Amino acid sequence: MHKIEHAVVIAGGGPTGLMLAGELALAGVDVAIVELRASQKLDGSRSRGLHSRTIEVLDQRGIADRFLAVGQAMQVQRFAGIPLDISDFPTRHNYGLALSQSHFERILATWVSELGVPIAREREVTGLAQGDTGVDIALSDGQSLGADYLVGCDGGRSVIRKAAGIEFPGWDPSTSWLIAEVEMDEEPEFGLRGGGGIGRADGGLVGIALIEQHLEHTSEPTLQDVSEALIALDGTDYGVNSPRWISRFTDMTRQAASYRNGRVLLAGDAAHVHPPQGGQGLNTGVQDAVNLGWKLAQVVSGTSPERLLDTYHAERHPVGARVLHNSMTQGALRSTDERTKALRDTMTELLSMDEPRKRFAAMMSGLDIHYDLGEGHPLLGRRMPDLDLVTARGPVRVFTLLHDAKPVLLNLGEPGGVDITPWSDRVRLVGAEYVGPWELPVLGAVTAPSVVLIRPDGYVAWVGDGTHGGLVDSLTTWFGSP
Numbered sequence: 001m002h003k004i005e006h007a008v009v010i011a012g013g014g015p016t017g018l019m020l021a022g023e024l025a026l027a028g029v030d031v032a033i034v035e036l037r038a039s040q041k042l043d044g045s046r047s048r049g050l051h052s053r054t055i056e057v058l059d060q061r062g063i064a065d066r067f068l069a070v071g072q073a074m075q076v077q078r079f080a081g082i083p084l085d086i087s088d089f090p091t092r093h094n095y096g097l098a099l100s101q102s103h104f105e106r107i108l109a110t111w112v113s114e115l116g117v118p119i120a121r122e123r124e125v126t127g128l129a130q131g132d133t134g135v136d137i138a139l140s141d142g143q144s145l146g147a148d149y150l151v152g153c154d155g156g157r158s159v160i161r162k163a164a165g166i167e168f169p170g171w172d173p174s175t176s177w178l179i180a181e182v183e184m185d186e187e188p189e190f191g192l193r194g195g196g197g198i199g200r201a202d203g204g205l206v207g208i209a210l211i212e213q214h215l216e217h218t219s220e221p222t223l224q225d226v227s228e229a230l231i232a233l234d235g236t237d238y239g240v241n242s243p244r245w246i247s248r249f250t251d252m253t254r255q256a257a258s259y260r261n262g263r264v265l266l267a268g269d270a271a272h273v274h275p276p277q278g279g280q281g282l283n284t285g286v287q288d289a290v291n292l293g294w295k296l297a298q299v300v301s302g303t304s305p306e307r308l309l310d311t312y313h314a315e316r317h318p319v320g321a322r323v324l325h326n327s328m329t330q331g332a333l334r335s336t337d338e339r340t341k342a343l344r345d346t347m348t349e350l351l352s353m354d355e356p357r358k359r360f361a362a363m364m365s366g367l368d369i370h371y372d373l374g375e376g377h378p379l380l381g382r383r384m385p386d387l388d389l390v391t392a393r394g395p396v397r398v399f400t401l402l403h404d405a406k407p408v409l410l411n412l413g414e415p416g417g418v419d420i421t422p423w424s425d426r427v428r429l430v431g432a433e434y435v436g437p438w439e440l441p442v443l444g445a446v447t448a449p450s451v452v453l454i455r456p457d458g459y460v461a462w463v464g465d466g467t468h469g470g471l472v473d474s475l476t477t478w479f480g481s482p
C-alpha cells in the first residue's frame, strides 16, 4: 500500500495539536494532523478560558483579536478559588479571557485550515515504529503514514506516550467528579457544595459538578450516576432528566518522565495531567506547542542539529512540574473541613498582600515563566514585553514583529551597530527606538538593554548591554551554524 509521507505528523487535533500545527505550518513545514473526532465539537465542558500569557502568545501570531472578539476579558486568575487581580501588571493583556474550549478550538482550527494543514479525521493513531530516519505510524483504518517526527498531542490517555515507552509517573486519583448539564423537574438548591456545586447553565439547564461516591469506573458516566450523586447529596435527584452531556474528571496528577524519545515527542495533556483547579491545562499545552514548534521546524529543515529538541524537555518539563505542584496544593485546599477552611482563610489573607498576590498571579497567568538560559540580564529566558517601538518604517509593536514566527534581533542602540550577516537568511535584524520604561511582571523595572535576541516563541535568548559578547554563540545555539 502507498504510504503518505510528511515531515511531521501530529496525533490529536485538540488545543495543543492545533497550535503546534499552526506553528509548524508558519515555518513552512509539511505537517498533518490525525484526529479521532469527526469535528472540533466537544462533548462536555472543559477549559473555560485563557490566561494572560496564552493571549500574548496568540497576539505574537496576530490572531489574539479573533479570540478576544468572542470571549469576555475579565480577571479570571484564581489560586484555590481565591481571586488574583492582574490589572496592574505590565502587559497589554492584563486580564484573562472567559472563553469555552469549544469556541477556542473552533477559532484555532479555522486559523490552522487557513494555513493549509490537512486534518485526517475519524482516524486514530494505533501504533508506531521508530527507525533511524523516521517513524512509521499505524492508523485505525489500516493505513499507515510516514514522518520524520511524530508528536503525541493525543491527550491524557496518550497512545503515543505508551507506544513510545515513555513512563508517566505521578499520583493516582483520590477523587472523581461527575459533571453534567441536565434538566430537572424541581428546582435544586443552587450553590457551592458537594465538593463542587449546582448552578444555572445556558438554555435553562442545570449544571452540576459533584464528587462521586466511587473512584473507580470502567464505563462512561450515565444519567443514573448523576441521579445517585444528587441523592447522596440532597436525598433527591430533583427529577433529573434529558442530559445535554455528562462527563467526569479526577485529580490524577502525572507527568511524562521525558517529553521526547528519539523521533517521538509529547505535548499538552499527553505530557501532563492534573486537576483543573486554576484552569491551567489547555494554557500549558498551547505554550508547550509554541516552545516546540519553531525548534522542530528548524531540526526538520536541517537548520539546527537534533539536540535543539532537548531544550524542549529542559524548558517545558519544569514548567509542567510547577503546574502539577500548584494544582495539587489547590486540590488540597478545596476540602471543606474546618481545618482546611482555616488554612484557606490564611491563604486568602496572604494573597491579599501585594507581593504574594503578584507572585501567585504571575504564576497562574503564565507571565512569570523563566527558562533557565544562564546568568545575565533579568530579561534572559523571560518573555519579551510587547513594547511600542519606532522604526524607520514607522511605529510597530514587538509582537507584530513575531507574527511570522521568525527570530528577531532588536537593535535599540546605535543604528548599524550590530552585524548578523551570516544569519540574515533566518534572523530578522530590526533597528528601532524605544523611550518608555522596561518593566517585567513581579520583577518590576529592569535596566534597558541595547540589543535583544528574541526567539520565535517570544522568549529572550540573548541580551546585549553595550558589548556583543556571546551573541555569535547564542545565534549558533538557537538558530544553527552560519
Ligand SMILES: Cc1cc2nc3c(=O)[nH]c(=O)nc-3n(C[C@H](O)[C@H](O)[C@H](O)COP(=O)(O)OP(=O)(O)OC[C@H]3O[C@@H](n4cnc5c(N)ncnc54)[C@H](O)[C@@H]3O)c2cc1C
Pocket (backbone or CB within 6 Å): 011, 012, 013, 014, 015, 016, 017, 034, 035, 036, 037, 045, 046, 047, 048, 049, 101, 123, 124, 125, 126, 153, 154, 155, 156, 158, 159, 160, 179, 248, 249, 267, 268, 269, 270, 276, 278, 279, 280, 281, 282, 283, 284, 285
Ligand atoms: C472539567 C475540566 C475543566 C477544565 N478547565 C480548564 C481550564 O479552565 N483551563 C485550562 O487551561 N484547562 C482546563 N482543562 C484542561 C483542558 O481541557 C486540557 O488541558 C486540554 O484539552 C488539553 O489539550 P490537548 O490538546 O493537549 O489534549 P485534548 O484536549 O485531550 O486533545 C487530544 C485530542 O487527541 C484526539 N485523540 C486522542 N487519541 C488519539 C489517537 N490515538 N489518534 C488520534 N487522535 C487522538 C482526541 O480526540 C482529542 O481531540 C479542563 C479540563 C477538564 C476535564
